[in-house]
Amino acid sequence: MxxxxxxxxxxxxxxxxxxxxxxxxxxxxxxxxxxxxxxxxxxxxxxxxxxxxxxxxxxxxxxxxxxxxxxxxxxxxxxxxxxxxxxxxxxxAFPVEMVIRGYLAGHAWREYKAGRRTLCGVALPEGLKENDKLPTPIITPTTKAHEGHDEDISREEILAQGLVTEADYVQLEEYTRALYQKGSEYAAGRGLILVDTKYEFGKQGDTIYLIDEVHTPDSSRYFYAEGYEDRQEKGEAQKQLSKEFVRQWLIENGFQGKEGQLQPEMxxxxxxxxxxxxxxxxxxxxxxxxxxxxxxxxxxxxxxxxxxxxx
Incomplete structure (x- = not known):
């Protein structure tokens, strides 16, 4: 192939x-x-x-x-x-990735299911189910690792460690929310829900630029809008278009990228x-x-x- x-x-x-x-x-x-x-x-x-x-x-x-x-x-x-x-x-490039989530899915759900009610310093309400819509979209940044795993990090930790200046970080948050809103509106017009996504930003001179890829299946998770509410009420898995099904296949075959685990053969x-x-x-x-x-x-x-x- x-x-x-x-x-x-x-x-x-x-x-x-x-x-x-x-x-x-x-x-x-x-x-x-x-x-x-x-x-x-x-x-x-x-x-x-x-x-x-x-x-x-x-x-x-x-x-x-x-x-x-x-x-x-x-x-x-x-x-x-x-x-x-x-x-x-x-x-x-800024050394953090701006992840924004409108729904409790993927990594956020795995953390929530494990009993954690705070993600990257953001409090999550009790009583949520997998793939529920969140009361409001939340920003859950990660560090940008050149090797190994990206790690969750809070706004407070980013500023305390001096990874991004406060002025720049405020601008990154504003851009992130506006981009997610635009992406969500476009997805809705195509019969999709933009569940969560990540953005990367960088600077050239004094200007902040959006870099890397945007709203792709590698950087985003999409659900089909038709039938979403019905599937949630019945506790059924959502029909989605993203890389998550590859992650699920790997998990089912005993691989989560942890030390000592062997990749299953595709x-x-x-x-x-x-x-x-x-x-x-x-x-x-x-x-x-x-x-x-x-x-x-x-x-x-x-x-x-x-x-x-x-x-």
Missing amino acids: KAIKNTGFSFENATNVYHGKVRDVYSFDDKLAMIATDRISAFDVILERAIPYKGQVLNQIASKFLDLTSDIVPNWVEKVVHPNVTIGRRCE SDEFVTSVTNRYIELYEQIVGEPFQKASYDSIMNEMESAIAGYFN
Whole structure:
């Protein structure tokens, strides 16, 4: 099964290269070329198998939402030069990710189920069920780990540790709430609920920019709106479009990224099912058929697109 697992390009004018969990980032002074590979991570671990077309899905959804939200906050993008490649400003990233949750799902539910009623310094009410809508969206930041697991952190801890200045953090919170509101309204128009999501921000000079990807299935969780209330009343699982089903599959197969645990083997059938879920989300949220890029010469095409832009 063809997929982009790694890139090993050598650009003569590149100043640095960084291989993240799912993206390969080539630096050119104050610019970046970000390649969305088909790698997939869960529990902060890169899984053995890559997922065909995942990178293209993420890059194209992110491009759409960065464009749609540019009236709220400036973003890093200058040009999408290939279905998998975006070029833009190189910003100094804030060392925290801004997670915002409108519903009690995923990590928040696992913490709540374990008996904890405070998440990142935010108090949660008693009597909630999994996937219940929260009284108001809550911001639950995490540290941004280059290796290992991201960790929950409170607003107070961020300020006390000097990770972000108070003025900048207030602005990040305002941007986060406005972006989530816009994303939620758009999702509702497509028959979806934006359950939770994360945003990353950086600075170039004195300006804060929205960076990385936005409202993609890797950074967000979506439920189908139709039938949501009925499923909640019956205590049934919500029909969702996100990476959560991959996490659940891993949990069911004894893997949560903990020391000593072995990754379960992903069959071709399962990999295909993950590809299909990513494409389903693309078509559901973008409202257009997904056009698969050919893998036949994709490496050469990406390399040429980047080199052409900087030359």
